[in-house]
Amino acid sequence: MALESLVITRRLRVPMDPSPEPVEGTPGAPAARQLDAALLSVGFACSPALLDRLGRLPAGEVVDLGVRVLAAVRTLVGDHVRHNAYFVDFPRNVPDTVEFWAGLLAEALRDPVAAGRVSPGNLLTLPGYGVYRHSYADLLAAHAELVPLAGDRVTVLDLGGPLAAEAEALFASLAGSQVPLSPEDVTLLRDLAAVCVGEPGRIPVRENRAVLNEARFAAGRPPLVDTVTDVLRLACGLSGGDVTLLGPTRFRSFTRAERRALLAALDGVATTAKLGDVPRHREQWKRLGERLHAHEHPRFPRAAHVFEVARGERPAVSLPGRVETALAAGRVSEALRLLGDSPGALLRRLDHLLRAGESPSSVLYAARQAAASTSGRVLLSLREHLQNRAAASAPRVFANRHGRAWVTPDTRPPLDGGVVAEALALLDEEIGRRLPDPGVLVVDDDVLDVALPLSGKAVAPGLGLLPRGSVSSIDGELLRFFVHWRENERTTDYDLSALMLDADYGDARHVSWTNYRTGFAQYSGDLTEAPHGASEFVDVRLAQATRPIIIPQVDVFSGERFDDAAEAFFGFMIRSEDQLGRPFEARTVRAKSDLRGAGRVALPLAFLRDEAGGWRAKWLHLYLKGHPAFNQVESHRLTTSLLVRSIVEREYLRVGYLVDLLRARSAVTDRVTFVGLAAPADPPPGARVITAATLHELIPG
Structure with a gap:
């Protein structure tokens, strides 16, 4: 995507040069108003400042810019593709499940040739199943125009500065982020680092630093490293590998100058104390050592020590290893002393230390000393953790960078309420001290x-997306969620469905390709291939819902994973029952996000009815591993309900x-x-x- 489009979609700002003098000839104001009207049809509008600036341009420039802006926001909202539905009249005239299958069987029996191609016992092979039986033009003809309402979404596009300045601001925001970025943002940061000249004074996230070090390395500038792992991340990035170090990297062959520069950087940080970090990534260090040939550079002896540790030829015990040894032997005071040089590690272990038998006052004193030198993200994460420790029956929830999550009972002994209150107070004091005066x-x-975005890894960029655990209100009559995908190399079948539960997360019902409707929800029909793209929808009439918990789900039934498809995204719309319109109307879309990851079941969010009868959405951003094929909402009911309940009942900061x-x-x-x-x-x-x-x-x- 072009840099201009990225600024528009990520910052909702239209980059423009400083205001010119009013033009002679054809003014741009009429074209600007036309652009604003076109944007409104997809749920966007120009700010007054943007409209004024556009009006000062020649009409031709406004039209050219408008084409680019409209294309960018249509992609952001998912309106860049044609959303056809299996049933041309959806949501009207959709048969129930039995009626639908009976109709297909009757058609097959009337055509002996087609009937001969049906696999015994497999209704999915019936002729006409899973493919569009009408064109997009037929769909348009079958639907009246959307009735615009004041409650439709209107997202304002603001006036930006020059493109270079906007790119620098986006680069500074990403590079200086206190939280890890999503994979998409890491890629964007790498692209921006190649064209932006500025550089934040502080880059707190190690993965971001590795990306910037790639650009510094390419420019012949020394990398910013202070641990041996920083050098390993850089080598992975230079080889096109994973700077998070969670996956293996196939290191490329480095030039002699590159080897010398990497070894020099490594030699500068490979102190005895830091060699303890090497065993954690032992195999990757071994592979890198095969490429760097440290023995050819005797003037970097400490760099050679790193590879000796990796090969087991030199002993090195990591700080976590020494702390674990001390705690296992009951020497809590020794563990506190060791952790004194690593304040972040001390606070991450605070729960364990408070349960290890040492006087709580001494542990909290050490925590207070450590808090002054620990990142704000760690302080906030610990704060969220401790405020959930009061709920003794709450399960423990773990989620990785891919959105894969699991739940386990909390078997840890409870913490004393007074100790927790004191720990929360010291965290509040330190966090508050660091905040700027907002005026x-x-x-x-x-x-x-x-929810505060303590990590951005699980959230793919998109429209209206919020961090996991966030709550947003739903104010409408008809909730319609959708999925669109386009296969890349193999025939691919994604299935949209919804699991509906009672207040105790039981008494499950569902709507999917195996059950087209309930009393308040309806499925649009199953598509089993998408060479040119396919869309599926589920309608939920909120006022008639007999279940207070509704969980949309996207299953990979067969074919390509989300990561492998040419395109895959999910979103939801809110509209009135009498708005009419096509199955997909961009101005009613409240959220849209790409689907990604190796998991084969996506759980983007859950819709919950509160005690007053209103509805709200709680963001999940979860992916289940699922089965290699034939995933269905029924087969993951227990896992889904357990995961969703754990997220809903957790108190997020x-x-x-x-x-x-x-x-x-x-x-x-x-x-x-x-x-x-x-x-x-x-x-x-x-x-x-x-x-x-x-x-x-x-x-x-």
């Missing part, structure tokens, strides 16, 4: 229930927590900080604006 703080209440601390810090009135899901239409000059796309900038350093 006049303006907050959109809708953002208060959004939310934006409202930091907002309360920021309000306590506010002292000056000559600047403004705005925090909301979207930017205000006309913020005051110099205001700091934090939106859903930049929530990571709230995390203190």
